[in-house]
Amino acid sequence: MALSAEKLTNNQQTVLDLLEKSKEPLKAYAILYDTQKKGITAPPQVYRALDKLIEIGKVHKIESRNSYIACTHKNCNSSTNTAFLICETCDHVSELTQKNLPSYFAKQSEQADFKYAKHNLEIYGVCKDCTK
Amino acid sequence: MALSAEKLTNNQQTVLDLLEKSKEPLKAYAILYDTQKKGITAPPQVYRALDKLIEIGKVHKIESRNSYIACTHKNCNSSTNTAFLICETCDHVSELTQKNLPSYFAKQSEQADFKYAKHNLEIYGVCKDCTK
């Protein structure tokens, strides 16, 4: 079965639903707080669900913020290539959709005798709304 | 006074010395442990030194590993553009020296109506030594 079609468990679906309806990345303990009513009562339940969702590419972690965001790409099943635009003014985060980043980075890596496998890119700046 | 020429305090120098002689990135509490003899006895002392060193570009944080590494560039005085090659086999980390990454990312960002300011790139793969 393809990863992207994988059936989610209750906890996984609960966490994914919350992230998908959120306008912004959420922190693990915010997710915990917001899912108490759905039966998620302890940190491991959140982290396990996140681990699985990240593994199948439905969720990404913003490393520099310790926060988690639902993937905006259709049928994304990759957890290996991530690139974000993070607004320093309003904290909005969007995914940078750039098909050729992996090959670009692979080329750069090769020049340093390094075999590229995956990447995480976090770009900071000012988003469209905040430049107005 | 230029940032890169800034005079460091005792604690800052102690932490920088340790990182510079380390072959690998260090975690904050490892730094704390290794600098006890030098009078650093509590976490805030480490984090303050790191904050300053990061600010002046002498040290970078590997976000996805919560670890810190001395900058390998001569007279680096920037904390705004970082790119690392992280070996998944041996955990060795090296900085990717690529002058044109900022302009490349600025261009990519522009296409998403995003005003680029700085970036952090973490590439995972296999280093030269580990491919042998």
Added chain:
DNA sequence: TAAAAAGTGTTATAATATAACATATCAAAT
């Protein structure tokens, strides 16, 4: 040399994440 800015030492605590374990559920393959 006074004032402002930056750093220090210290205690306490916040925020983020995982270990461990007994039990439960699910998938698949005989």
Added chain:
DNA sequence: ATTTGATATGTTATATTATAACACTTTTTA
């Protein structure tokens, strides 16, 4: 249909990473 192996669950406890707060000291600069 039933065993089996893999995966998930609920729970308690704890590990790891990082900051708040405060009184005091040192350094810089006007």
